[in-house]
Amino acid sequence: MSETRENLRALTFTQAVNEALRQEMERDGTVFIMGEDVAGGAGRADFEDAWGGPFRLTKGLIGEFGPDRVRDTPISEAGFIGAGVGAAATGMRPIVDLMFVGFFGVCGDQIMNNAAKMHYMFGGKVGVPLTIMTSIGAGTNSAAQHSETLYSIFAHFPGLKCVCPSGPYSAKGLHIAAIRDDDPVIVFNHALLMGRRGANVERDDVYGLHVPEDPYVLPIGKSLVAREGADVTLIGTGYTTLVCCEAAAQLAEQGYSAEVVDLLSISPLDEETILESVMKTRKVVIVDEDYPRCSVASDLSALVAEEAFDYLDAPPKRVTAPHTPVPYSQPLEALYLPNRERVVSAALSVLA
Amino acid sequence: MSETRENLRALTFTQAVNEALRQEMERDGTVFIMGEDVAGGAGRADFEDAWGGPFRLTKGLIGEFGPDRVRDTPISEAGFIGAGVGAAATGMRPIVDLMFVGFFGVCGDQIMNNAAKMHYMFGGKVGVPLTIMTSIGAGTNSAAQHSETLYSIFAHFPGLKCVCPSGPYSAKGLHIAAIRDDDPVIVFNHALLMGRRGANVERDDVYGLHVPEDPYVLPIGKSLVAREGADVTLIGTGYTTLVCCEAAAQLAEQGYSAEVVDLLSISPLDEETILESVMKTRKVVIVDEDYPRCSVASDLSALVAEEAFDYLDAPPKRVTAPHTPVPYSQPLEALYLPNRERVVSAALSVLA
Amino acid sequence: MAKGIGIDRRTLLWMYETMVTIRRFEEQCKREADAGKLSGMHSSVGQEAVPTGICAHLRTDDYVLGNHRSHHHCIAKGVDINEMMAELLGKVTGTNRGKGGTMHIADIGKGMLGANGVVGSNIPVTTGAALSAKLKGEDTVSVVFFGDGASGQGALHESMNLAGIWKLGVIFVCENNRYAEATPFEYSVAGGSIAARAAGYGFPGVRADGQDVLEMYEVAGEAVRRARAGEGPTLIEAQTYRYLGHFGADNPLLYRSEEEEARYRAKDCIAGLSAHILEEGVAGEAELSAIDERALAAVTAASRFADESAFPEDRELFADVYNDYASGRFTRHAESGA
Amino acid sequence: MAKGIGIDRRTLLWMYETMVTIRRFEEQCKREADAGKLSGMHSSVGQEAVPTGICAHLRTDDYVLGNHRSHHHCIAKGVDINEMMAELLGKVTGTNRGKGGTMHIADIGKGMLGANGVVGSNIPVTTGAALSAKLKGEDTVSVVFFGDGASGQGALHESMNLAGIWKLGVIFVCENNRYAEATPFEYSVAGGSIAARAAGYGFPGVRADGQDVLEMYEVAGEAVRRARAGEGPTLIEAQTYRYLGHFGADNPLLYRSEEEEARYRAKDCIAGLSAHILEEGVAGEAELSAIDERALAAVTAASRFADESAFPEDRELFADVYNDYASGRFTRHAESGA
Ligand SMILES: Cc1ncc(C[n+]2csc(CCOP(=O)(O)OP(=O)(O)O)c2C)c(N)n1
Ligand SMILES: Cc1ncc(C[n+]2csc(CCOP(=O)(O)OP(=O)(O)O)c2C)c(N)n1
Ligand SMILES: [Mg+2]
Numbered sequence A, B: 001m002s003e004t005r006e007n008l009r010a011l012t013f014t015q016a017v018n019e020a021l022r023q024e025m026e027r028d029g030t031v032f033i034m035g036e037d038v039a040g041g042a043g044r045a046d047f048e049d050a051w052g053g054p055f056r057l058t059k060g061l062i063g064e065f066g067p068d069r070v071r072d073t074p075i076s077e078a079g080f081i082g083a084g085v086g087a088a089a090t091g092m093r094p095i096v097d098l099m100f101v102g103f104f105g106v107c108g109d110q111i112m113n114n115a116a117k118m119h120y121m122f123g124g125k126v127g128v129p130l131t132i133m134t135s136i137g138a139g140t141n142s143a144a145q146h147s148e149t150l151y152s153i154f155a156h157f158p159g160l161k162c163v164c165p166s167g168p169y170s171a172k173g174l175h176i177a178a179i180r181d182d183d184p185v186i187v188f189n190h191a192l193l194m195g196r197r198g199a200n201v202e203r204d205d206v207y208g209l210h211v212p213e214d215p216y217v218l219p220i221g222k223s224l225v226a227r228e229g230a231d232v233t234l235i236g237t238g239y240t241t242l243v244c245c246e247a248a249a250q251l252a253e254q255g256y257s258a259e260v261v262d263l264l265s266i267s268p269l270d271e272e273t274i275l276e277s278v279m280k281t282r283k284v285v286i287v288d289e290d291y292p293r294c295s296v297a298s299d300l301s302a303l304v305a306e307e308a309f310d311y312l313d314a315p316p317k318r319v320t321a322p323h324t325p326v327p328y329s330q331p332l333e334a335l336y337l338p339n340r341e342r343v344v345s346a347a348l349s350v351l352a
Numbered sequence C, D: 001m002a003k004g005i006g007i008d009r010r011t012l013l014w015m016y017e018t019m020v021t022i023r024r025f026e027e028q029c030k031r032e033a034d035a036g037k038l039s040g041m042h043s044s045v046g047q048e049a050v051p052t053g054i055c056a057h058l059r060t061d062d063y064v065l066g067n068h069r070s071h072h073h074c075i076a077k078g079v080d081i082n083e084m085m086a087e088l089l090g091k092v093t094g095t096n097r098g099k100g101g102t103m104h105i106a107d108i109g110k111g112m113l114g115a116n117g118v119v120g121s122n123i124p125v126t127t128g129a130a131l132s133a134k135l136k137g138e139d140t141v142s143v144v145f146f147g148d149g150a151s152g153q154g155a156l157h158e159s160m161n162l163a164g165i166w167k168l169g170v171i172f173v174c175e176n177n178r179y180a181e182a183t184p185f186e187y188s189v190a191g192g193s194i195a196a197r198a199a200g201y202g203f204p205g206v207r208a209d210g211q212d213v214l215e216m217y218e219v220a221g222e223a224v225r226r227a228r229a230g231e232g233p234t235l236i237e238a239q240t241y242r243y244l245g246h247f248g249a250d251n252p253l254l255y256r257s258e259e260e261e262a263r264y265r266a267k268d269c270i271a272g273l274s275a276h277i278l279e280e281g282v283a284g285e286a287e288l289s290a291i292d293e294r295a296l297a298a299v300t301a302a303s304r305f306a307d308e309s310a311f312p313e314d315r316e317l318f319a320d321v322y323n324d325y326a327s328g329r330f331t332r333h334a335e336s337g338a
């Protein structure tokens, strides 16, 4: 990318998503958004757009596209996500908002039994170009039901695609990719990232501050190397990519060169990028905020062990949330989260 | 065990579960069963027990315990499993039947947000001694929604315990253990096992034909070695334990001694038994019918890679269902399932 | 005006042929199951009038969605029975290339947006099809069929509320065949009326005799008119009966009486319509017999078509998981499987 | 008989003190949040009368279950406010040892079986508590509080049906405060009445003025009587209003008018009851002031108690995931975490 400092366009994650949604809705009349308070004040002209989405991702859109295409819903996730499936199967490209991923339990049937399976069960004759946006992550003092990560259980299901942006640039590119994709795609937006800007003032790429105005797609199924290094690979996803970058900076101070792979795509997995990095550094620390059992972290550890066995100088190492629900009390929640110190210490243990 | 051939008590898996339920209901007046057609013909004295459960696990129980304790429900999994949570939190020990695990999507909220988290969120002051029985598995020509395995997504959640019997003996012992456990436990019963008898006429233990009449508990959190061997460890769960045993027999003909570990407990995991076996044989094939991504198979591969790294002579190997929904057409379904040939060929590849 | 008077001859004969075709098809399915060629199915024999009376008002571009017991919905909506039978036998010529089977038949070209094996699961999807129509400014109608048992699912309630507030062109058709598996309707439905629930959502709920295709036709006419006119949803509770067991070899006499069965069989929908046709002089015995024979021949041909079709090739296992790649690429563990 | 006449003095003063305590507690919570000691909460100010009028009829062994906005339910059911405030601050002396927080307060000893952060999620759990009572042959009552927004969830429908067919002693109390976050009730509830939905399940649904604790008390009395007598469930739709924003710093004037707010504040439940007490001579100004002061002192003490309490120790992270072991043992990846 050749943008200069002068035309640098620093957007927050939220602004980047908002721009992606707006641009896709402008481009394609079949795109519409549904969810609880995606506008807010529904049905009352003088109060519409009171919220603009629980995380303000959809702010302002109702003014441009009207209440038909920016549609507030009752609290009926099974009802409206199922309606998203039906609309997608009949020519629309719905974006539905599942406010917190922990609410999947009331609408899992629509996602896992209908959206995920229809294309296959129907012999490829029906497509479900549905985008589900949801928020993930602890660190907001919101306790066990409003702090989960859970992409692992969605990635478990064939038929779903799962992506997880790590900053404004990837947020815009992955939302656009999701909307244009002909399969159901779930975008997992971390609560601690929304509102933030890009990670790095120095850089002019996906990890920099700049977000190009023109629409662009980050391909689903591709991971990126967020930082190059030679001694150890740190793999992060969404917010933990930032944790890995912080850890890499600290490791650099201690004389180690850590490479950071940003997963971005959880399903499908970019096995090539992951294996290439690990075969180069011969050591890997996998950092994931999801529960540890049957998780993306397990997958990555198994993948590396099976496919890069002969290259590894040390066993793969995982730094994840513990096998506990998310506690409310802030000191416990701080212990719960994977953080820079834990990543550094895990890295040092394999570097030793 | 010292039972002689004369007092051999061969029960089918179904009979063994039925006996477990009956004995626990006799022992403890707080135990009751709820689900769709667990009796059948509900509310009509002349027709009660028309079904005795979709897999006949509860056959005859209404006659002994009456319709209050063997309670037919409307098709309202969120409603009645949630009611199970509420009853469990207030002094009862409910057993609820989720007919097929693929229906979790309509009631996941009650299982994953309430049953799993209440004890933790409430600071340990409320217990949820709930047992959920559900059926799993393909091979019955029932297509994508009625053939899933899915224990991986339940094991993902802290607070849930998950067990998977492999035959009549373990079925009885694990159901009793589940009912007596003070935490929510999900028992995954494979459709191809129900109706079958124990695997082996020759043996007098958990893998034999005999099922003791007196109630007994198989401890949750313990795996068992179904067959001892020295050259390679095959790990199975439920039905795939049988597949592993068949593969081990074939490998024996080819001169290899395979050890078979029967997981039995999916959460918590018996890491000791697994690691001990793998450290002995130095090679492992993990056989699982669940979808491959973010699965029990991934966990086992990662566990072995991380904890037995220095012992492994070959990378861990997984034989799982492919990353596809379960196809209806029988020839495709046969390809879908892990079978003896695939396990043997995977074993030979690590033995080579 | 007496029921059925005013319905044109073409419609009456279409309804007759549709119901007879459904019945012959289901009988053939049972033979295929008995022969071990499929593992079982949910027979719709006895319930033919419900989708027939409704679909008589529908265009190809209207949507129908079904449940686990959906062969009759598919046939009434015009799905090809050759392809249906091939699907049941898992053949690649099936509606779903053999990958869906009895509980998942779909043919979007015919407006059959799919059966569904999870009770209640298709109700929200139908609401979405209706929302689609509204957003596109089309007057198509979306119909979902579900059972009395499905009324226990929250998805129905959520969808009735959504369709109510958005005035969607959905018709909720409950086939109340009095049982959900072995559980009688009287036990499982509080208040005793599914139709009555619609009032709580501010739209009409009507009970109709689902054994009487003329009554179904009439009730459906008003519901379809409302839906097309943008006046919102209707809930129809059709009182009907499944003559056979729930699935496969289930014996219904374990949970219901012979007398009850006889009572419903006595008001058989096909016999009822044929009597009407003959009484009103719409057609004669010979013409009806010709239809009967055509239906039987079509079903026999379907069975032959299915038999002669091939199973899907192995690579189909990995096809159509996604639109842009076969999942085998991302399936590390299936190498020995296919 | 005029409303409130016949309610004994003790009950009236208990209701007054309960409502004042709730209000002072919520005001204190807001101060704690403004001071950064908690991240936000769903304030119940304005809705005090609803649980107060209901809980006035309940025994300790009756169950109450709540939702995300449940401080008032807890206080009305007798949960200790010291422990509540400590819970909000994440302290180990909290009702839940600091691990649940504002949306999960529970105290089973007091019959408060838990708030719940998932909208509608506690409704089935309540049905289960009532089933428990029935199986044990007890006459305890189980009450669930939920909002107008929660009426959109299928769980309500499933639970009303179950409670209906099993005649369970459940009271479904909808606090219709006219908004779900920023979404007005008029938009989201088809048919416009939540109470009316009960008819579809064959049990009574009543609307009550939730700003008038005397009316709440009256309506609740009949519902509790029915429940104890085994006559089955009741749905109460209490018309109420939350004075503040949805959560934390939400500004409600973005989606509702000052005039509307003023209209509801003008029928404030505390002012209403105090007027009644004074008019009927149940107590004098001085006595009410004494209660006001006692409530304020209790809340101030609760805040101090919470401040002075300790946070949980690190090992609490792994405690109480299971009954029989701390999950740290099975957590391979937390070794550097705690
Ligand atoms: C969510 C869910 N729960 C349970 C089942 C199992 N099941 C399949 S059909 C059926 C009965 C359905 O009854 P009804 O809705 O009346 O339809 P009918 O079979 O009578 O046509 C049940 C319980 C299911 N498929 N999905
Ligand atoms: C299943 C679910 N969906 C969405 C939310 C987010 N949410 C929390 S409170 C709320 C509004 C609830 O409205 P209502 O039931 O009327 O209760 P009130 O807040 O007005 O007391 C929403 C949408 C949630 N917690 N759970
Ligand atoms: Mg039925």
Ligand SMILES: [Mg+2]
Pocket (backbone or CB within 6 Å): D147, D148, D149, D175, D176, D177, D178, D179, D180, D181
């Ligand atoms: Mg509200």
